[in-house]
Amino acid sequence: MTEYAVRIIQLSYTYPDGTRALEKIDLDVPCGERIAIVGPSGAGKSTLLLHLNGVLQGTGSIKILNQKLEQSGLREVRRQVGLLFQDPNDQLFCPTVYEDVAFGPLNLTVPADEIQRRVDKALSDAGLNKSIRSRSSHHLSLGERRRVSLAAVLAMEPAILGMDEPTSNLDPRNRHHLIEVISGLKATLIIATHDLELVLDVCPRTVLMDQGKIWADGETRKMLADSRLMDAHGLEVPLSLKLGFKSK
Amino acid sequence: MHIPDGFLTNRIALSLDVVSGAGILYAARRAKVDISGRTAPIMGMLAAFVFAAQMLNFPVLGGTSGHLIGGSLLAVLLGPLIGTLTMASVVIAQALFLQDGGLVALGANIFNISAVTCFSGYAVFKLFGKRIIVEGKHLFLAGFFAGWCSVMVSSACCAFEMGLSGAIPLHIGLPAMLSYHAIVGIVEGMLTGGVLKFLLKVRPDLMKDEGGTGFGIPDWIGAMLLVAIPVALLIVAGSSSLPDPLEKLLGATPIASGAVPANPLSSSRIGDYMIRSAAFILLVGLGILVSRLVRSRRSRS
Amino acid sequence: MRHNFIDRYAALDSPLHILEPRTKLLAFTALIVGVLSIPATNGFLFFIYAFAIAIMMGFSQVPLNYIVGRALLLLPFILLASLAAPWKGYLGFGVLFVRAILCLILLILLTNTTRFAELLRGMRKLGCPQILAMNLSxxxxxxxxxxxxxxxxxxxxxxxxxxxxxxxxxxxxxxxxxxxxxxxxxxxxxxxxxxxxxRGYSGDFPVISPRKFSWHDLAFLSVVTLFIVSTFCFTNR
Structure with missing residues (x-):
């Protein structure tokens, strides 16, 4: 029997101002799988990610690693599910990089010497130099900031990692570097993105969302090559597939 | 309006430090901010907002420029206690980052710029009715007067402190500060009113909760006491030791003796005082005239 | 936009930089109070304080032209306010002016030898409410x-x-x-x-403090205390 990292059944969510963001979402993600959630802006991708660790709570049921997500177990769930936000400025709120990366482990009451080790490991996993530790986030470039955010999430050693547009606004070199880092991660990955080349590189499975619903769920290469489906939901077939590159 | 170190005597500066410190501790306890909730990040972000908003200035007259000060706006949005705390962090940051205002004078600056603006602004705003935010009638007017009054009261406090310290005599400082800030206050008032109106139009939901802290009668009494005590302290400290360093100067050096009466408001000074304030007002008027002229010429060309 | 105008030299490693933030906060406050209580007629004491501050400036490794530049930026206001000083003699003006400048330099030194994050930790340990510290951070x-x-x-x-x-x-x-x-x-x-x-936040904003109170701090604090006490004795004689 397969172990499921995430099982979502009939999840719906309406924002306080009345906007319906999610409508009866069903999604299963086996452990260790890497899936992409693609769709136009406003499709509900970010909202879905925010449900994974209970920041937002809609109706329906969510199971994380076979544990039902409930108010009482939120601490445990947040240890398991890390979220990488789209704007690193929202995620790095401490005066220095070190404190930002240590913030998660400190909240999980990890012992002090362990924190040191985790911060170092997370920074090197995210492809960052040790010397960055004492710097302030506002002195960093966007690429560095995004990687520090990733390190801050990795320091919690999550089993499941949700990412919101990890490659947006990055220049090609930084984007490439980040994709390499992501490919090297061991956690179950759920990536919400417009960057279809990233999806082709990293995720074998793709879910297509639009207007708060799931429209398609299947193998990445097949789905992204379907030009009618892509067009209908405001996306386009990635250039590399059109031209026949990246054939395995 | 930020007082640097050196312009207040130790007695006044330190007693205001104590008052502001106690006030902040009281506010932090009384405001009962749920630290795990949203209020803490919102306070921090709004503090940064006030700091950033002060960079968005625009020409008022001649060379000077005006910008939002923000105390009354924060008080209306967050309630006076949380508003005061938020403004206090702005004032502390201005001292530490930009050296704008001194370290020992920090208590005085927190008192003038955060506590006084927030409480006076809030009080004036509430004079326009309890449900003014919900109804939205006269919102601009209420915001305008809240902003204007907060700036005036705050600058008067500043002038009093400087006067009692013997740095700038009251009969020069008070009219100068008040007439200058009467104009600054207009800008502050219009911006406060304008922003409130804008918010009501675009995101009325942000204005409903006021940070969740009601401000009851006991709090008002507490606040009055908090204001009354330092004023009394100041007057006592000031009158007993008015020119504590400067008195020695006068006693010791013949250069400046004789010309200075012991009481800064004695009758021989009143003529001088009227001339000075008249000159100042004339100067301001001239400034307005010149800037109008420049503007009308520019628009014609 | 330049981002380092706030604490540009705070990351250096001078004898002043390695002090614990609490030590610095207390010592600099005391020094400013000391400057403020120099009697106006006592030119010699002004000189002594200026000398002490100059020594600290030397130790701090913060470039002189930076300190002067920052001080100049705030000069107009100080000048204006000093000119309005009531006792119009040059001495009254001079005393106010010198006092303000000395205090200003002390403040510039404090903020440029301490990272803001550490300053915050110092304030927090000195009893500043958590909500205010969080706000500032x-x-x-x-x-x-x-x-x-x-x-x-x-x-x-x-x-x-x-x-x-x-x-x-x-x-x-x-x-x-x-x-x-x-x-x-x-x-x-x-x-x-x-x-x-x-990231698991539940109301506790963790504080990590790399600097501990050491003999450096003790030495600095005792020197400053000795200095201030002796100048006070000098004043009252």
Whole structure:
């Protein structure tokens, strides 16, 4: 029997101002799988990610690693599910990089010497130099900031990692570097993105969302090559597939 | 309006430090901010907002420029206690980052710029009715007067402190500060009113909760006491030791003796005082005239 | 935009930089109080204090031209206020001016030898309420983010504006800009809050302090105390 990292059944969510963001979402993600959630802006991708660790709570049921997500177990769930936000400025709120990366482990009451080790490991996993530790986030470039955010999430050693547009606004070199880092991660990955080349590189499975619903769920290469489906939901077939590159 | 170190005597500066410190501790306890909730990040972000908003200035007259000060706006949005705390962090940051205002004078600056603006602004705003935010009638007017009054009261406090310290005599400082800030206050008032109106139009939901802290009668009494005590302290400290360093100067050096009466408001000074304030007002008027002229010429060309 | 105008030299490693933040906060406050209580007639004491401050400036490794530059930036206000001083003799003006400048230099030294994060830890340990410390830490972090946003809005406004609008229009425009900035700040605060929750935040803002109170601090504190006490004795003689 397969172990499921995430099982979502009939999840719906309406924002306080009345906007319906999610409508009866069903999604299963086996452990260790890497899936992409693609769709136009406003499709509900970010909202879905925010449900994974209970920041937002809609109706329906969510199971994380076979544990039902409930108010009482939120601490445990947040240890398991890390979220990488789209704007690193929202995620790095401490005066220095070190404190930002240590913030998660400190909240999980990890012992002090362990924190040191985790911060170092997370920074090197995210492809960052040790010397960055004492710097302030506002002195960093966007690429560095995004990687520090990733390190801050990795320091919690999550089993499941949700990412919101990890490659947006990055220049090609930084984007490439980040994709390499992501490919090297061991956690179950759920990536919400417009960057279809990233999806082709990293995720074998793709879910297509639009207007708060799931429209398609299947193998990445097949789905992204379907030009009618892509067009209908405001996306386009990635250039590399059109031209026949990246054939395995 | 930020007082640097050196312009207040130790007695006044330190007693205001104590008052502001106690006030902040009281506010932090009384405001009962749920630290795990949203209020803490919102306070921090709004503090940064006030700091950033002060960079968005625009020409008022001649060379000077005006910008939002923000105390009354924060008080209306967050309630006076949380508003005061938020403004206090702005004032502390201005001292530490930009050296704008001194370290020992920090208590005085927190008192003038955060506590006084927030409480006076809030009080004036509430004079326009309890449900003014919900109804939205006269919102601009209420915001305008809240902003204007907060700036005036705050600058008067500043002038009093400087006067009692013997740095700038009251009969020069008070009219100068008040007439200058009467104009600054207009800008502050219009911006406060304008922003409130804008918010009501675009995101009325942000204005409903006021940070969740009601401000009851006991709090008002507490606040009055908090204001009354330092004023009394100041007057006592000031009158007993008015020119504590400067008195020695006068006693010791013949250069400046004789010309200075012991009481800064004695009758021989009143003529001088009227001339000075008249000159100042004339100067301001001239400034307005010149800037109008420049503007009308520019628009014609 | 330059981001390091706030604590540009705070990351150096001088004898002043390695002190514990609490030590520095207390010592510098005491020194400023000391400067403020120098009697106006005592030129010699002013000289002694200036000398002591100069020595600290030397030790701090903060470049002299930077300190002077920062002090010059605030000079106009101090000059103006000093000129309004009542006892119009040159001495009264001079005393006010020198006092203000000495205090200003002390403050510049304090903020440029201590990282802000450490200053905050020091304040927190000295009894500053947690909510205020958190506020300051967020302010420090988001100051640049919001300022950049504000500057972009200002640029966009300046691009669209051809002639200067009447005063009232200008104010209306500015208040809608401020309103927009305010709403964005609110929204960013909400996103930040969810980011904090996602990393297990439950109301405790952890403090990590790399610096411990050491013999350096003891030495510095005792020297400063000795200095101030001796100048006081000198005054009263």
């Amino acid at each position: 967020f302010l420090y972090r988001y100051l640049f983010v919001l300022t950049e946003e504000a500057m972009r809005m200002k640029q966009a406004r300046d691009c669209r504006r051809t002639a200067s609008a009447p005063f009232k229009e200008e104010l209306k425009l500015l208040s809608s800009m401020l309103g927009t900035l305010l709403i964005r700040s609110f929204e960013r605060a909400e996103r930040m809050h969810s980011a904090m929750l996602s």
